[in-house]
Each structure stands twice: as C-alpha cells, then as structure tokens.
Amino acid sequence: MELDLSGKTAVVTGGSRGIGRAITLGFAEAGANAVPLSRTESDVEAVVEAVRERGVESHVETLDVTDTRAVEAVFGRIDDDLGIDVVVNNAGVNPDSALGTPEAVDDEGFDFVTDVNLGGAFACARAAEEPLSENGGTLINVASVGGLVGLPRQHPYVASKHGLVGLTKSLALDWAPDVRVNCLAPGYVATDLTSELQENETLRRSIEERTPLDRFADPEEIAGPAVFLASDLASYATGSTFAVDGGWTAR
Numbered sequence: 001m002e003l004d005l006s007g008k009t010a011v012v013t014g015g016s017r018g019i020g021r022a023i024t025l026g027f028a029e030a031g032a033n034a035v036p037l038s039r040t041e042s043d044v045e046a047v048v049e050a051v052r053e054r055g056v057e058s059h060v061e062t063l064d065v066t067d068t069r070a071v072e073a074v075f076g077r078i079d080d081d082l083g084i085d086v087v088v089n090n091a092g093v094n095p096d097s098a099l100g101t102p103e104a105v106d107d108e109g110f111d112f113v114t115d116v117n118l119g120g121a122f123a124c125a126r127a128a129e130e131p132l133s134e135n136g137g138t139l140i141n142v143a144s145v146g147g148l149v150g151l152p153r154q155h156p157y158v159a160s161k162h163g164l165v166g167l168t169k170s171l172a173l174d175w176a177p178d179v180r181v182n183c184l185a186p187g188y189v190a191t192d193l194t195s196e197l198q199e200n201e202t203l204r205r206s207i208e209e210r211t212p213l214d215r216f217a218d219p220e221e222i223a224g225p226a227v228f229l230a231s232d233l234a235s236y237a238t239g240s241t242f243a244v245d246g247g248w249t250a251r
C-alpha cells in the first residue's frame with residue numbers, strides 16, 4: 001500500500017495560509033493536483049505557484065466560503081478544469097469580537113464565526129457532492145480540540161467546531177459507501193490565528209505546559225494526517241474525528 005495521490009485533485013479552503021497552506025502543499029507533494037481557496041488573491045496565487053513548482057496542476061480562484069452562490073460556481077469551475085477527489089474544509093476564524101463571556105459576544109460576532117466555520121463547510125460539502133460521489137472521493141473537515149471539549153470564552157468557535165464534528169458524522173452516513181468523510185481536531189498550531197498566544201510568554205507557556213508534547217505544532221504536522229486520511233491507507237475510516245493535538249485531549 002502506498003501513499004500516492006497521483007491523478008487526484010484536492011481542494012483546500014483557507015489554503016492560502018497556515019494549516020491550509022501546509023495541507024495544500026502536502027497534497028502536491030503526495031502527487032495530487034492541489035487547489036487552495038481563500039479571499040485574498042495574492043496569497044492564493046503564491047500558493048498556486050508553490051504547488052506548480054512541485055510538478056502538479058493547480059487552479060486560481062478566490063472564494064469567501066460564506067458566499068454560497070460563489071461556492072457553487074467556484075467548485076463547478078474547478079471540477080470542469082481538474083475534477084475533484086478530495087475537499088478539505090479548513091477555512092476558519094476566531095476573531096477577538098467572538099471571544100469572551102456569553103454577555104460580551106453579540107449576534108454579529110456569533111454569526112460571523114459560525115457562518116464561516118460551519119456554514120461555509122456545509123456549503124462546500126454540498127457543492128462538491130456530485131464529483132466526490134462520482135470519483136469515490138473524500139471530505140475532511142478541520143475542527144479543533146474545541147470540537148471535542150469546551151474552551152472557556154470561545155463560545156462561537158467551540159459551537160462551530162462541535163458542529164463540524166457532528167456534520168462529519170451525518171455526512172459520512174448519508175454519503176457512504178461512495179464518499180468517506182472524516183475530521184481532524186488539531187491542538188495549538190503555530191499560525192497567524194494563534195500569533196497573539198505565541199507572542200504572549202505567559203499564555204504560550206501555559207499552553208505548552210498543558211500540552212504533553214510541550215510545544216505548538218508546525219502546520220506540516222496537521223498536513224500529514226490530512227494526506228493520510230485522503231489516501232487508500234485510510235480506506236476503512238469514515239465518520240471519525242482524529243485529534244492531532246500533542247496529547248492535549250488525552251488528559
């Protein structure tokens with residue numbers, strides 16, 4: 001059995017930075033065509049170039065995953081160009097406006113986070129259903145340890161990530177046996193999303209001390225499990241959520 005994704009095409013939302021960028025390049029290194037999607041054209045173009053440097057195809061599109069019409073159109077164009085075998089729902093946000101006690105978070109802050117993290121993932125899954133079914137494809141949702149346990153003062157984020165874990169199960173049931181659907185639950189990863197935590201010595205140390213492996217992950221350490229889940233090596237895995245958290249939820 002080999003981890004070879006030659007001839008497949010993987011689409012990664014939020015593929016322009018951080019974990020999504022690493023996942024996109026991980027697929028390219030496993031031989032798949034890889035398409036990063038995000039709202040920022042220059043970032044998308046830079047990752048597309050890095051994909052092509054690895055000898056596989058890509059496709060330039062910008063996308064806001066909350067724009068459901070655009071989601072349908074963009075997935076349609078990618079399917080026409082390269083086909084779609086793998087979708088990674090990775091786009092995610094957790095802005096300051098959505099942090100704090102329940103009283104401190106207004107409807108707008110709550111909706112912003114759940115619309116991107118959960119609604120966007122559902123829209124992309126729906127848009128990709130046809131090619132994934134036809135190609136015997138795979139969907140991977142990127143949740144968080146906040147999809148497995150509560151995190152104080154992150155209510156919209158935790159709700160959206162628990163929602164993604166549930167969506168993984170319900171999609172896996174509806175789409176079996178044609179499409180496998182799984183979920184990754186990363187712990188703390190060194191990306192823009194956690195830059196404030198990394199820069200604050202006290203917070204950083206408290207997170208590291210709470211993590212058995214005693215450090216933040218590099219984004220590439222989430223890419224490996226994503227490529228594995230999309231490959232035939234994971235052919236009997238569906239409906240599951242895999243923690244990749246340095247042991248954080250083992251306590």
Ligand SMILES: NC(=O)c1ccc[n+]([C@@H]2O[C@H](COP(=O)([O-])OP(=O)(O)OC[C@H]3O[C@@H](n4cnc5c(N)ncnc54)[C@H](OP(=O)(O)O)[C@@H]3O)[C@@H](O)[C@H]2O)c1
Nearest residue numbers: 014017018019038039040064065091092144188189191193
């Ligand atoms: N970093 C961590 O410690 C950690 C831990 C657990 C789970 N996660 C999850 O992993 C995923 C990636 O996180 P990250 O740390 O890599 O974040 P990041 O560095 O902030 O990157 C987020 C990516 O999502 C894109 N994005 C944001 N809103 C979008 C939208 N509406 N439509 C399309 N793309 C959008 C961003 O590009 P644009 O802004 O240009 O659109 C960017 O490419 C998220 O779902 C996050 O919740 C992260």
